[in-house]
Amino acid sequence: MLNKRNNREFGALGEARxxxxxxxxxxxLIEKNWRITDGEIDLIxxxxxxxxxxxxxxxRSSEAFGHPLEAITxxxxxxxxxxxxxxxxxxxxxxxxxRIDAAAVIGDEKFTIDYREAVA
Numbered sequence: 001m002l003n004k005r006n007n008r009e010f011g012a013l014g015e016a017r018x019x020x021x022x023x024x025x026x027x028x029l030i031e032k033n034w035r036i037t038d039g040e041i042d043l044i045x046x047x048x049x050x051x052x053x054x055x056x057x058x059x060r061s062s063e064a065f066g067h068p069l070e071a072i073t074x075x076x077x078x079x080x081x082x083x084x085x086x087x088x089x090x091x092x093x094x095x096x097x098x099r100i101d102a103a104a105v106i107g108d109e110k111f112t113i114d115y116r117e118a119v120a
Contacts, residue, residue, distance in 0.1 A: 014059025014105035
């Protein structure tokens with residue numbers, strides 16, 4: 001049980017690091033951990049160009065078991081598209097331009113962020 005809690009805390013730290021990274025690039029955080037029955041979107045932001053950005057964050061302490069973004073399968077990508085469309089509809093933004101991105105946070109004290117645009 002302790003490991004699951006630590007994994008959640010590590011994931012939340014990764015999300016905070018990515019949010020801060022994007023905010024430094026001029027993005028505005030709209031929402032974190034938006035959830036409906038079908039799943040969760042880690043970060044929802046507005047890009048400097050006005051697009052809404054839905055970002056999946058994967059955090060790992062190392063690449064010992066592969067790169068974190070390898071965890072985004074085609075099934076996960078499809079779910080991300082459905083969740084993004086649900087958010088847009090529920091927030092009356094269904095015609096607004098959007099993009100689905102992914103970020104890998106690798107490391108603990110010293111970490112790197114591998115940010116990828118338009119992954120799904």
